[in-house]
Amino acid sequence: xxxxxxxxxxxxxxxxxxxxxxxxxxxxxxxxxxxxxxxxxxxxxxxxxxxxxxxxxxxxxxxxxxxxxxxxxxxxxxxxxxxxxxxxxxxxxxxxxxxxxxxxxxxxxxxxxxxxxxxxxxxxxxxxxxxxxxxxxxxxxxxxxxxxxxxxxxxxxxxxxxxxxxxxxxxxxxxxxxxxxxxxxxxxxxxxxxxxxxxxxxxxxxxxxxxxxxxxxxxxxxxxxxxxxxxxxxxxxxxxxxxxxxxxxxxxxxxxxxxxxxxxxxxxxxxxxxxxxxxxxxxxxxxxxxxxxxxxxxxxxxxxxxxxxxxxxxxxxxxxxxxxxxxxxxxxxxxxxxxxxxxxxxxxxxxxxxxxxxxxxxxxxxxxxxxxxxxxxxxxxxxxxxxxxxxxxxxxxxxxxxxxxxxxxxxxxxxxxxxxxxxxxxxxxxxxxxxxxxxxxxxxxxxxxxxxxxxxxxxxxxxxxxxxxxxxxxxxxxxxxxxxxxxxxxxxxxxxxxxxxxxxxxxxxx
Numbered sequence: 307x308x309x310x311x312x313x314x315x316x317x318x319x320x321x322x323x324x325x326x327x328x329x330x331x332x333x334x335x336x337x338x339x340x341x342x343x344x345x346x347x348x349x350x351x352x353x354x355x356x357x358x359x360x361x362x363x364x365x366x367x368x369x370x371x372x373x374x375x376x377x378x379x380x381x382x383x384x385x386x387x388x389x390x391x392x393x394x395x396x397x398x399x400x401x402x403x404x405x406x407x408x409x410x411x412x413x414x415x416x417x418x419x420x421x422x423x424x425x426x427x428x429x430x431x432x433x434x435x436x437x438x439x440x441x442x443x444x445x446x447x448x449x450x451x452x453x454x455x456x457x458x459x460x461x462x463x464x465x466x467x468x469x470x471x472x473x474x475x476x477x478x479x480x481x482x483x484x485x486x487x488x489x490x491x492x493x494x495x496x497x498x499x500x501x502x503x504x505x506x507x508x509x510x511x512x513x514x515x516x517x518x519x520x521x522x523x524x525x526x527x528x529x530x531x532x533x534x535x536x537x538x539x540x541x542x543x544x545x546x547x548x549x550x551x552x553x554x555x556x557x558x559x560x561x562x563x564x565x566x567x568x569x570x571x572x573x574x575x576x577x578x579x580x581x582x583x584x585x586x587x588x589x590x591x592x593x594x595x596x597x598x599x600x601x602x603x604x605x606x607x608x609x610x611x612x613x614x615x616x617x618x619x620x621x622x623x624x625x626x627x628x629x630x631x632x633x634x635x636x637x638x639x640x641x642x643x644x645x646x647x648x649x650x651x652x653x654x655x656x657x658x659x660x661x662x663x664x665x666x667x668x669x670x671x672x673x674x675x676x677x678x679x680x681x682x683x684x685x686x687x688x689x690x691x692x693x694x695x696x697x698x699x700x701x702x703x704x705x706x707x708x709x710x711x712x713x714x715x716x717x718x719x720x721x722x723x724x725x726x727x728x729x730x731x732x733x734x735x736x737x738x739x740x741x742x743x744x745x746x747x748x749x750x751x752x753x754x755x756x757x758x759x760x761x762x763x764x765x766x767x768x769x770x771x772x773x774x775x776x777x778x779x780x781x782x783x784x785x786x787x788x789x790x791x792x793x794x795x796x797x798x799x800x801x802x803x804x805x806x807x808x809x810x811x812x813x814x815x816x
Contacts, residue, residue: 423749445686448720463775480510501753570659724766
């Protein structure tokens with residue numbers, strides 16, 4: 307019979323020399339693991355002698371505990387009845403007081419879902435999901451830019467039928483809406499990224515799995531239908547061996563059809579809501595020893611492995627987003643990165659985070675290795691006042707429309723309505739991504755909440771198509787939108803596309 311430990315017994319083991327924690331009702335001796343923890347020892351020591359389940363569970367994939375600790379580290383059971391009331395977690399204190407699950411049918415739009423989720427998830431989860439760079443100008447403009455575009459409805463058109471199916475990189479999907487790579491989904495709900503996959507399966511949508519997912523890729527895709535499609539987001543690591551190992555791992559999962567190389571956040575932006583959350587409630591669930599700390603402080607050389615450490619040698623505290631950038635490589639280039647990728651994966655490449663027509667043009671020159679691009683400013687989370695994707699989409703139409711014939715162009719950021727989806731498609735986008743909406747859907751009601759997000763967007767998209775007199779996605783075009791109001795804010799400088807010399811300049815560096 308397993309030994310049962312009281313709170314008093316466990317709480318005494320709260321030092322580097324003897325560090326115990328409680329996880330899922332069991333007591334573990336993690337002393338020997340302190341030096342091996344990827345995020346450093348400080349976060350574990352801050353929970354030493356306590357129940358760490360609430361901090362641990364949302365950000366660690368199921369099964370990782372057993373993989374990381376030897377069997378003898380599990381000492382026995384924990385007697386929760388001995389836990390002093392002042393030590394109980396907020397979740398334990400509120401047990402029996404929380405409202406029941408929301409009536410999803412009563413949530414009519416994405417703002418309704420976000421409002422419900424905000425009341426249910428932890429403050430640190432909300433701060434991480436909601437946060438964006440600096441003054442949130444780009445985050446807000448991502449959405450308001452779509453409001454400036456007007457639709458041009460047609461009449462006397464039979465709108466009985468409406469087909470939202472299309473293909474993304476040759477993969478059939480039932481809706482042109484995909485879930486953007488959204489990190490740390492289990493901060494919102496235990497269903498996590500697997501729950502997003504289940505919702506996507508219901509609506510035939512594509513899912514991009516975050517490099518910083520809180521579940522393993524195998525766990526996320528394990529119940530996927532044969533026809534379901536996924537992409538894998540790649541943040542290239544400074545230690546390239548780690549990225550190469552992940553690419554090899556992804557190659558064994560046939561459900562994952564392409565690699566999405568993220569380029570819009572080589573370093574973390576200054577997300578003030580996220581960083582302020584470190585002072586609210588309990589410790590942050592993730593913390594790193596590299597590229598950590600506050601974005602309000604000057605940073606050392608990003609290649610320095612001690613970046614972000616305090617003067618005393620411990621870890622400084624920062625937001626969840628900053629911690630997730632641990633080890634991310636800031637040195638990617640056209641010259642080095644695409645050839646390196648070609649050596650380690652045969653999957654198609656989608657480049658995420660392009661924000662100018664010049665880079666879109668250069669990407670098109672790398673077809674067929676590069677099959678698509680995602681116009682994105684990282685949800686406004688990297689550089690504030692960077693342009694919304696729809697501006698870049700219009701830039702491409704203005705300066706180098708041939709890009710649309712060479713590679714697929716997707717967009718994300720600011721999508722709140724089906725009318726936003728239709729506007730992006732009419733301007734040439736092949737797919738339209740939502741990220742925060744999926745996370746808030748999880749927070750509202752797990753996988754059913756994500757399904758409600760997709761249901762709302764699909765229904766609104768169908769309504770907009772019918773009112774435009776459009777039966778199929780491919781019929782949408784420039785004739786369905788009035789962009790006059792937004793043209794004033796578009797880039798109006800030189801094209802910077804002396805095309806032969808531009809390409810020769812790139813080739814000379816390869």
